Amino acid sequence: DVKVTQSSRYLVKRTGEKVFLECVQDMDHENMFWYRQDPGLGLRLIYFSYDVKMKEKGDIPEGYSVSREKKERFSLILESASTNQTSMYLCASSPSILGANTEAFFGQGTRLTVV
Amino acid sequence: AQSVTQLGSHVSVSEGALVLLRCNYSSSVPPYLFWYVQYPNQGLQLLLKYTTGATLVKGINGFEAEFKKSETSFHLTKPSAHMSDAAEYFCAILQGAQKLVFGQGTRLTINP
Numbered sequence: 001d002v003k004v005t006q007s008s009r010y011l012v013k014r015t016g017e018k019v020f021l022e023c024v025q026d027m028d029h030e031n032m033f034w035y036r037q038d039p040g041l042g043l044r045l046i047y048f049s050y051d052v053k054m055k056e057k058g059d060i061p062e063g064y065s066v067s068r069e070k071k072e073r074f075s076l077i078l079e080s081a082s083t084n085q086t087s088m089y090l091c092a093s094s095p096s097i098l099g100a101n102t103e104a105f106f107g108q109g110t111r112l113t114v115v
Numbered sequence: 116a117q118s119v120t121q122l123g124s125h126v127s128v129s130e131g132a133l134v135l136l137r138c139n140y141s142s143s144v145p146p147y148l149f150w151y152v153q154y155p156n157q158g159l160q161l162l163l164k165y166t167t168g169a170t171l172v173k174g175i176n177g178f179e180a181e182f183k184k185s186e187t188s189f190h191l192t193k194p195s196a197h198m199s200d201a202a203e204y205f206c207a208i209l210q211g212a213q214k215l216v217f218g219q220g221t222r223l224t225i226n227p
Contacts, residue, residue: 004158031213040124042205043159043217050213058214090158097212098147100166104215106151106158 003027006091006107013114019078021110023091029105030096032074036060037088037109046089049074050096081114088112117142117208119189121218129226134178134193136221138206141187147209148189150180151217154202162204165189176200201225 007022025032031050035043035058045058047066055066063085067075074093078085088111094104122137140146147166151159163174170182176199180191189206206218 009156033214035217040219042121042219043215045214045216048214092159092215094213098209098215099212100164103161103164106160108156108158 004091004093004105004107006089006110008110009108011110011112013078013081013112015082015114017078017081017114019081019112019114021076021078021089021091021112023074023076023093023107024072025074025093025105026072027093027105028071029093030071031094031104032068033092033094033104034058034064034066034074034076035090035092037090043090046076081112083114086112086114117144117146117210117216119148119206119208119216119218121204121206121221123221124219125222125224127224127226128196130198131195134191134196134200134223136191136204136206136223138189138191138218139187140189140206140208142208148180148182149207149209149215150174150178150189150191151205151207152176152202153205153220159205162191196223196225198225198227 033048034046049068065077091107095102149164150162165182173179207215
């Protein structure tokens with residue numbers, strides 16, 4: 001069974017802390033994504049990576065960075081957490097091309113609260 | 116750039132009634148369109164997708180969607196709602212060959 005695993009389901013962090021959200025996939029997918037989910041806004045792309053050490057900014061990259069040192073692992077980093085980063089974070093992976101015979105798979109999400 | 120708009124942030128139907136969730140898209144190229152479902156405290160699961168070919172697409176759990184180019188729509192339907200269908204539903208469009216752009220989501224409530 002294909003899997004995208006996020007290391008934490010729930011996190012509570014203090015303002016100003018450096019926060020790491022980890023995601024691992026076991027499907028040998030080239031692409032990995034970090035989305036942020038907020039009520040009424042749907043999912044918004046923060047960053048995505050199309051290969052090891054390669055990354056591209058999404059729609060809302062401010063305040064975030066990412067790391068992909070190995071193909072199976074994609075980390076989202078909040079350099080200095082702020083309360084407006086309280087949200088649900090979803091990781092996804094997919095083959096290099098999405099089409100008729102391929103699909104993206106999502107992790108279960110990490111609900112981050114910054115206090 | 117491609118985008119999707121979901122009409123209605125919250126839809127409520129009775130058990131056994133028709134489910135209709137609306138999605139309109141904007142795209143300058145032939146679109147690839149998707150519907151995802153998110154059950155409480157879970158990630159997203161693919162319900163169905165349209166890429167090319169037949170415009171009526173059948174998915175899992177009895178859902179289907181019809182691609183209508185003239186109306187730029189990709190509405191999701193199910194003839195008879197079940198309590199287990201209560202979830203949030205997201206329409207998405209493929210941007211380039213790799214990135215999914217999502218709508219705002221529609222929360223479906225099923226009344227007994």
